Amino acid sequence: AQKVTQAQTEISVVEKEDVTLDCVYETRDTTYYLFWYKQPPSGELVFLIRRNSFDEQNEISGRYSWNFQKSTSSFNFTITASQVVDSAVYFCALSLSTNAGKSTFGDGTTLTVKP
Amino acid sequence: DSGVTQTPKHLITATGQRVTLRCSPRSGDLSVYWYQQSLDQGLQFLIQYYNGEERAKGNILERFSAQQFPDLHSELNLSSLELGDSALYFCASSGGLESYGYTFGSGTRLTVV
Numbered sequence: 001a002q003k004v005t006q007a008q009t010e011i012s013v014v015e016k017e018d019v020t021l022d023c024v025y026e027t028r029d030t031t032y033y034l035f036w037y038k039q040p041p042s043g044e045l046v047f048l049i050r051r052n053s054f055d056e057q058n059e060i061s062g063r064y065s066w067n068f069q070k071s072t073s074s075f076n077f078t079i080t081a082s083q084v085v086d087s088a089v090y091f092c093a094l095s096l097s098t099n100a101g102k103s104t105f106g107d108g109t110t111l112t113v114k115p
Numbered sequence: 116d117s118g119v120t121q122t123p124k125h126l127i128t129a130t131g132q133r134v135t136l137r138c139s140p141r142s143g144d145l146s147v148y149w150y151q152q153s154l155d156q157g158l159q160f161l162i163q164y165y166n167g168e169e170r171a172k173g174n175i176l177e178r179f180s181a182q183q184f185p186d187l188h189s190e191l192n193l194s195s196l197e198l199g200d201s202a203l204y205f206c207a208s209s210g211g212l213e214s215y216g217y218t219f220g221s222g223t224r225l226t227v228v
Contacts, residue, residue, distance in 0.1 A: 035216060044117065045205060047216035091158065101146060101209070102171045103217070105158035 002027040004094050006106035013082050014114050021077045021109045023092030029053075031097035034068065034075045039108070040088040051075065082113045118142060121206050121220035129228055133194040136223045138206030140187055146170070146209045147189040148217060149181055153202035164189055165211075196227045 003026040013019045025034065036048040049059065051068050059066045063080045079086050089110050093103040118141035128134055140147050149161040160173035164183035175181075178196075183189040193200060203224050207217035 037217075037219075043203070044221045045207075045217070045219040046117075047218065050216045093158075099171055101148065101163040101165070102160045102173060104160070107157045 002029075002032075002094050002096060002104050004092050004104055004106035006090075006092055006109050008109045009107070010110045010112070012112045012114065015084060016081050017113075018078060018080050019082050019111065019113075021079075021090050021092075021111065023075045023077065023106060025073050025075065025092070025094045027094060027096060029096045029098065033095040033097070035093040035095070035103060036066065036075075036077050037091045037093065037105075038088045039091065040085075045091070048077075079111075082111075084113050084115055087111060087113045117218050117220065119206060119208050119218050119220035121204075121223050123223060124221065125224050125226075127226045127228060128196060130196055130198060132196050132227075133192065134196065134225065136191040136193070136204055136206075136225075138189045138191070138208075138220060140189070140206075140208030141218050144208035144210050144218070145187065146211060147183055147187070148207040148209070149175075149189070149191050150205040150207065151202045152205060152222070156202075158205075161191070193225070198227050201225055201227045 005024045032053045034051045038046045065078045067076045089108040091108045092106045095103045120139040122137045145166045148163045151159045161175040163171040178194050181191045203222045205222045206220045
């Protein structure tokens with residue numbers, strides 16, 4: 001069985017601070033996919049990134065960056081120079097190649113960015 | 116607008132009743148997924164359909180059922196509703212069998228009273 005743990009329930013930062021959201025996953029499979037989603041106060045879920053288990057390259061997209069480390073089973077998400085609009089619940093998710101349609105989600109981290 | 120349409124947005128119903136939630140996937144997507152989001156359970160996978168056929172099943176209660184129609188829209192039927200079924204129900208779609216990243220609808224908020 002697979003599991004995703006987001007130990008940080010809530011994080012509060014002041015605008016322009018950098019913030020890292022942690023994600024630790026568990027699976028015995030060697031081929032899997034990791035995701036991050038954002039759920040702003042409006043409620044919709046927005047896909048941010050997908051990573052497969054064979055690609056440990058870090059990725060940067062604007063102010064967002066992701067650090068994937070298989071050795072520690074972690075897929076952390078960093079927001080640089082945070083903005084008020086980054087306030088949302090962020091979910092990390094895991095899919096296995098054997099059942100790639102189904103994603104197991106973590107409980108989410110609520111990020112509040114204060115002006 | 117994500118391209119995934121869910122109706123209705125809100126639904127209030129009494130215990131014991133039956134409701135149907137509807138989802139139209141993004142144009143061209145063949146897979147439809149249903150998720151339940153509640154405060155105590157978080158986001159839980161319910162079921163996946165691909166091109167009309169059931170492909171994966173999660174912890175979906177026997178009182179719940181779903182189907183995907185030839186035009187690819189999907190319906191989630193919830194019957195004998197209980198207070199604990201109150202939740203946000205999301206539909207998502209993706210192009211193929213596996214998810215390269217879901218496109219979610221805006222959800223249906225179900226309140227059972």
